[in-house]
Amino acid sequence: MNLNLDFGAILERWPMFLDGAILTLQLASLATILGAVIGILGAIGRRSRNPVIVRICGIYVEAIRNTPLLVQIFLVYFGLASLGLKFSAFAVAALALTINVGAYATEIIRAGFDSIPRGQIEAAEGLALSRTQIYWHIVLLPAIEKVYPALTSQFVLLMLASSVTSQISAEELTAVANFVQSDTYRAFETYILVAVLYILLSLIMRLGFWLLGLAIFPRRRRLRTAL
């Protein structure tokens, strides 16, 4: 066995990797923010009193969770193209990832909503709060707090899964790696570096979610309870 690693040519191209990593992080951030919004709306929709809305949200969640991400990306990519709409690879990638993670977030947040005790809702109703006010003031934050670890893990998974968007030539980290390895013939070294970069991106996201958690769950901060 003769393992001969040479990172020289790879590290020379660090600005490309940096650009790729930044693009990956941008994709992930955008999809996380929009996905969280879709997740909240989807979860409210799945608990709606209107059976049509419940059905539509259910179909969305099941369709996304039972098809591969790559296929979803191609569907958005070719779907938009066949409608004559021209978008950048980044925009298509962001859209597809948002649609994907929105479905998972819907299920996770719905579980959070379902975990709020009936007594909380009754107490709020007894105080004459409206349905919207109850969602906003009583249900939303404690629900998200309950599922925060699951939800943030899902967003980190999404960041890792965004590597698939290299298939439609979004110039994120994995696409950069594909390019560099074919340029340098140093495939193994390239993917070692890329793996390390993905680990760093994951840690950055987890740190971000931890800080966000401190900001939006003041009780946790003040009582020093673990999330």
Added chain:
Amino acid sequence: MQTNASVVSFRSVEKSFGALKVLDGVDFEVARGEVLVIIGRSGSGKSTALRCIDRFETIDSGEIVVCGHRVSDPKLDLRRLRQDVGIVFQSYNLFPHLTIEENITLAPCAVKRISKAEAKRKARQVLAQVGLEDKLNSYPEQLSGGQQQRAAIARSLAMQPKVMLFDEVTSALDPELTGEVLKVIETLAADGMTMVMVTHEMGFAKGIANQVVFMHRGKVREAGPASILTSPATSELAQFVGTGL
């Protein structure tokens, strides 16, 4: 007879859960400033009757009028009704992610649209009423059960209800904590608050009730002044209060 002073009135109220008739022609009347205590075995329908007042349960037939709102009317504006009615539950149901002050100011700000400053002033006032001025910035989980229940009472009071409902509010508390909660309720009664309560605290009921309703199998089996607890007319009530016959 519904007089002008009547705050809550039930007329021939019936309700079933499936085949089980939980309210079977219930009638009673609560005048302004009066304390009505509903007693009875578990499953006798007393909690259901109380929850019908705030329309947490809908009735099958009969009529309920609360503070001029026809509760039995399907077109009723529920939020108008619930601004006039305060309810306190057995399990406190404080909002865990909000401080005691935020628990109290939420509804006055969101529903009555009063200013934050005014709501905070009100919060201090109602917390003083239940003896918890120092817990303004605590979270519910930092309070004992008795304190949580008193905070829940304060939260209801901040909405300035015309009638307060208490649904077995001391059933989850030990005797000492029960005492501190009951004392708060006694003060409210002395201040003239109209109240309907379901309780198993017979001694307390005797002291506070203007009117006692004993429910048995969905019916009002016996009703009258607090003295019926010491000299019951029916064998069921006698058995329930433990004097025997």
